Amino acid sequence: MEEQKKNKMEGRISSWHRKLTRYQNYQSDWMEQMRGTLMLVSTVIATMSFQVAINPxxxxxxxxxxxxxxxxxxxxxxxxxxxxxxxxxxxxxxxxIFITLCTISFSASLTIILLLICGFPLSNRLVMWMLMIYMCISVYCTVGAYAISIGMVLNKLDLVPLFIRYYAVYWAGLFVLLCLILFLRFLFYLFIKFLELCLKCVSK
Structure with a gap:
């Protein structure tokens, strides 16, 4: 009886582990397929940052x-x-501040390009997290540079402060949402490791 319960529990844990691992592997394959897109986006952001810096x-x-x-x-x-x-x-x-944000965005984009052309496998979790962090830095610095440039060019318009306020709220909310998603993905990763540990304990 105890052996049957043990086998049943092991089967359930193994089933969950296979499903979650399959999903995790799909995410890794998807990241590899997105290599070209990441390269393109990084190149565009780097070009924009460079052009804005030399043509302020x-x-x-x-x-x-x-x-x-x-x-x-x-x-x-x-x-x-x-x-x-x-x-x-x-x-x-x-x-x-504008030039600082452009410089950070430019540097982060070049870092992404360098990581991609060096051929690091995107299935590697460290590389994937580095790319995500650098991409977020690049995008948000571009967002900040855009807001400041609007304020500098159109500072006499009464509508500009309101626009920048809502603009900042939108991107701040999106940042919180992204952080929540990344946190859930981290919990997902920990849960898979927990299932692997449970499988080892049950199989003993």
Whole structure:
């Protein structure tokens, strides 16, 4: 009787383990198939970040300028430098944050491209998690850079603060949702390991 219960329990655990492992393997295969898409998306984001950094909102000074030409007092604005970088203190701060976000997004995208072209298997969990983290960093830095650029270019419009507020709420909510999904996937992984441990204990 005890042997039958043990075999029945082992069969149920084994069945659940097979189903969950099959799903897990499907996820790994799906990630391998998405390699080209990840490369394309990373390349597009890297290109956008690079272009925005060298062609900032507001443009660049076409020639060395002084106060009479619109430059801030006691400053010579060099040709090829950003116009907003020589604006008010608020504009300078926004521009510095903007460039920082673009740089982080650009670097994260290049890291993804490098990981992909080096041929690391996406079935490897460490590589997969690294790609997910870097992709999230790249996307969210691009989101932040877009919001700041809108604020810099359209700061005189009353609608802009409201737009940025709802824009931030949307992406913050999406971030929380993604974190929840990743946490559930981590629990899923732990559950599979728990089933494997149970199988070992029952089979003894």
């Amino acid at each position: 909102p507001g443009g660049v000074w076409q020639s060395d300028s002084n106060t009479r030409m619109g430059c801030v007092p006691n400053t010579t604005c060099k040709a090829g430098t950003s116009v907003i970088a020589f604006g008010s203190s608020d504009q300078k701060l926004n521009y510095e």
